[in-house]
Amino acid sequence: MSIQVLQPRFRIEECLEAVRECLEAGWTGIGFKTVAFEKAWCDYAGLPQAHFLGSATFGLHLALEVLKRRLGWQQGDEVIGTPLTFVSSNHAVLHAGLIPVFADVDDSLCLDPEAIEARIGPRTRAVVFVGLGGNTGAWDQVVALCRARGLALILDAAHMAGTRLHGRHVGHDADVAVFSFQAVKNLPTADSGMICFARAADDAHARRLSWMGIDKDTYARTAPDGAYRWRYEVAEAGFKYHGNSIMAAIALVQLRxxxxxxxxxxxxxxxxxxxxxxxxxxxxxxxxxxxxxxxxxxxxxxxxxxxxxxxxxxxxxxxxxxxxxxxxxxxxxxxxxxxxxxxxxxxxxxxxxxxxxxxxxxxxxxxxxxxxxxx
Ligand SMILES: Cc1ncc(COP(=O)(O)O)c(C=O)c1O
CATH class of the missing domain: 3.90.1150.10 (Aspartate Aminotransferase, domain 1)
Structure with a gap:
């Protein structure tokens, strides 16, 4: 028998039962299980906000878009990141119209605070820190550095579901943390992720942007008696990044x-x-x-x-x-x-x-x- 590097393990009967609930309810999209999983994740990780997405790749792009729009970053502003990561950490910076600037890693293979410091320039706006393999590296120093230099801090926590630092789940001291629940991650679904902002206003903005810029999702527009309100407002061009109830149903089982x-x-x-x-x-x-x-x-x-x-x-x-x-x-x-x-x-x-x-x-x-x- 060959041995693979990474492979998911699903609790198949429980997952099927949870998916069946969605199919029987006739609700497979945003809402229902996504709402339940967002709450379960906040409770589990002790984070104030969580919005369920189709992937962490979407989440990293969305994180930068939300911060860019709130903080007035311009095209061509710079974000410091690591070259030792899955490319989506860096593609996200490009997709947001920003420039990835690489700083070197330390022995933990995460970004080295001194190397970050050396790459800060007049157009630096943020740092994307990747917790490689679940490790936190020199996270505390990076937090201190970003605060001292007025930089936003994004934690690419794709590998970090369950990582604790000094006894607390990671994510609470970043401006935004993004988790992956892709098939071979610690909490496997098929493809999904979670974006967790520190600020409630950023979370609300991310929810609009993840659903085309529409101000109310379909679930919120469907009353308990089934009445459906069709009218909504659109103020900016968003994306189709939100997660769905099938993935959330699986995630709720796997989280246990x-x-x-x-x-x-x-x-x-x-x-x-x-x-x-x-x-x-x-x-x-x-x-x-x-x-x-x-x-x-x-x-x-x-x-x-x-x-x-x-x-x-x-x-x-x-x-x-x-x-x-x-x-x-x-x-x-x-x-x-x-x-x-x-x-x-x-x-x-x-x-x-x-x-x-x-x-x-x-x-x-x-x-x-x-x-x-x-x-
Ligand atoms: C470090 C890192 N960031 C981001 C991602 C993207 O995650 P997703 O597959 O959920 O888009 C991955 C996935 O492999 C990753 O390893």
């Missing part, structure tokens, strides 16, 4: 298991750690002090990474890489060479197989083959 699933992920990380202790040339990416990571990823650095990945694949073990330095892509190549630590990490990183379908024997097999290939 998130804590236990994350606990198992941390246990698997500890097992890998024990089995690979002292392996030649291997370096670990550790959670920052005070961080109880969601452990979306277990990442290591190894020399001759490509050879090791190929050798593992020949054994039927499909490890991954999160991520390739974005300046290696043509779209961002103009910033090549600006982030040497990200570039070096990008050549050495491996994400070990990590999902709830793996038993301890699978982890032992991965560790044994990896040790063998490391020599």
């Amino acid at each position: 298991y998130l804590e236990a699933d994350n606990q198992r992920r941390r246990e698997m990380a500890a097992i890998y750690r024990r089995l690979l202790d002292g392996a030649r040339g291997l370096r670990w990416i550790d959670p920052a002090p005070g961080c109880l990571s969601s452990t979306h990823l277990v990442q290591i650095r190894v020399p001759a990474r490509d050879r090791i990945l190929a050798a593992l694949a020949a054994d039927g073990i499909h490890a991954g890489v999160h991520y390739r330095d974005n300046t290696d892509y043509a779209l961002y190549a103009d910033q090549a060479g600006t982030c040497p630590r990200a570039q070096a990490a990008s050549a050495e990183l491996i994400s070990l197989p990590l999902h709830l379908g793996l038993g301890d024997d699978d982890l032992a097999r991965v560790a044994a083959r990896l040790r063998h290939h490391l020599g």
Whole structure:
């Protein structure tokens, strides 16, 4: 049996039952389950606002659009971000008519506060911080820096469902945090995400913008007796970014298991750690002090990474890489060479197989083959 790097586990019967409720109610779109899941997420994460979306990619774009419009940012203003991320973190900046400026990462593979500081210029408006693999990196310093320099702070929390820092769920001290519930994330649906603003007014704006700029969603326009009010107002051109009840129904089920699933992920990380202790040339990416990571990823650095990945694949073990330095892509190549630590990490990183379908024997097999290939 081959071993995949990431794979969702669904509580199938419960999910089907929850989806059936939507189908029987005749309500699969925005409202109904999306409202219930937004409330459940606020309660779970201790955040004041949450708006359910079709994906975190939508959320990152929406976050920038809302802040840009409120704060009067201009086309061509700059947003500092990391080159070591999934491209949607940086595409979102481009989609908002802003310019991504890369700063280098530290040993946590998250943005280094000093590197951010060095990239701040007269047109810098915001920082997009990615909690890579669920790690918080130097988050507290980045918060302090953004406050001191008057920059907005967006947390790309795609990997961070369940991550706590100093005992509190992440997101509360960002201007906006965006979570992903895409199929292989810690809380898998198929595709969906959550945008969580600190300010209620930003949340209200995001709700209008995620539904074409319309001031009331269809659910809100349908009275309990079924009467449907067709008239609404549109003041600006929005997007079709909101989530739907089918995804929210699945999310509500999966949320019940998130804590236990994350606990198992941390246990698997500890097992890998024990089995690979002292392996030649291997370096670990550790959670920052005070961080109880969601452990979306277990990442290591190894020399001759490509050879090791190929050798593992020949054994039927499909490890991954999160991520390739974005300046290696043509779209961002103009910033090549600006982030040497990200570039070096990008050549050495491996994400070990990590999902709830793996038993301890699978982890032992991965560790044994990896040790063998490391020599
Ligand atoms: C760091 C990061 N940001 C954003 C996203 C986008 O998430 P979604 O697939 O929900 O759009 C991902 C998804 O892989 C991600 O890894």
